Amino acid sequence: MTLLAVERIKLFSTRSPYWCTALALVLGVGLTAIIAGTTEKGQMSIGLTQFGSSQLALAVVLVMSALAVTTEYRFNTIRATFLAVPSRTSALVAKTVVVAFIAAALGEIIAFGSWGLAKVMSPTSDLAINTGAEWRHVAGVGLLYGIGAVLAIAVGILVRQTAGAVAILLVWTMLLEGLIGIIPKVGIKIQAWLPFQNANHFLALGGGNTAEQPGAGIDFKLSQWGSLAYFAGIAVALLVVALVVAKRRDA
């Protein structure tokens, strides 16, 4: 508990988490506002409300999470941290828990904020959340952010530089996983096992409008909750590798 309090103090006594939170909110909810404003009257759907949260704002949250650790390396406060808490694993796990928790909470705020705004802007559309799939599609965004934060922190610990970590995370999520689908025949088979594709699969609404959803056309071998577990498994595995490396490396 002590270490969680320490990481909370550290995170909220700098500016970048505030800026990233604000940016994620503006981008996530803002994109939904634009979509809701330009969609024809009554045609807004639950699926359309979450493009901003599950794609655009997610990238900002990943950057924020990576920054929480790379700035420690940048300003050498990681050394001050390891002096105060010589158990590096405990210190870094505490940081991961705090950042993942904040990311998850932010995810829920952005997801329901986007949904609420769409409902206000497009009152005639059917935006009631009544099926399990619809609940998962909206409320699941928080889970995605939390797990994404763990993965981003792991990358941050391994790379130790802001520029490197941010480049890796953005190229990975926004380009690499999508581009692999272009490879003939095997592309979509590989995609079925890529972490962020599985994250999208978890959110997928199913039903008639699947073509609009990210991750469409991929033949996933896992159930939707299985995909989430797979995504979480990869994030945790990467974190374990990062913790082992951090423990062995000279600070």
Add this chain to the structure above:
Amino acid sequence: MIQAVRLRKHYGRTKAVDDLSFIVKPGRVTGFLGPNGAGKSTTMRMILGLDTPTGGDVTIDGKHYTELKQPLRKVGALLDAKWVHPNRSARSHLKWMAVSNKIPVSRVDEVLEIVGLSEVAHKRAGGFSLGMAQRLGIAGALLGDPEVLLFDEPVNGLDPEGILWIRQFMHRLADEGRTVFVSSHLLSEMAQTAQDLIVIGKGQLIAQTTTEQFISDATQDHVRVRSPHAGKLREILAASATVTEDAVDGALVVHGIPAPQIGEIAAENQIVLHELSPQRGSLEEAFMQLTKESVEYHAH
């Protein structure tokens, strides 16, 4: 007490620290002296568990730093004043450190008061001058009221007032019975600060002794003599001493006979003296003499 036993740190073929053994005693200021690149900072990082030694061992009262439960209560360290997030206030910086070692937060204001930063406690540390940053670093080291204190080049870049403050401060800490270990590449600074010295060069121990002993060993006394009858005087003195000539003004430089005796010898032989002055070798010269074998980069 800090004890290093055959401590080694190798980076590939470079031996940053090589077979280094020493003891730092409580109640005294111990200087850790060596030219730049001698391995002082690497040794300090190994003491604090930041770097893992390639071989050997270093302990604080018999324990590794990483085994300490609340290390800040036992050991305070200032390795680099810039290890602070520039956007974090001085107070927040100390607050998270205090919380991490279950030190009451009231102690934060106390140490800010001690180092004279109370007025800027809520200012962001990025805007601090080097002297202020150094004070903040010292406040961090004092936070847990530790028995053992480590300072790496604490006076680097400070103005004379700051240097004096730190020097007096370290003496006060040692007088309170604490172990104070402070590194520097300047012997003249250490001569005024440290009671004991551990001198290293190229990662190896050169000397571990009291500062007084080290200085008297390192700096040889000699006497400068100028006389219109220098040739005659030189002949007489050469019988019982080493006499050389100053390359600049031709004065005689006498090793082995104290000044009063030279005066008496001159009087007996009716030799006029224009100068008779006892000289003490400069500390820096002596230090360079001792470490010149082990300086990593030479200027030619």
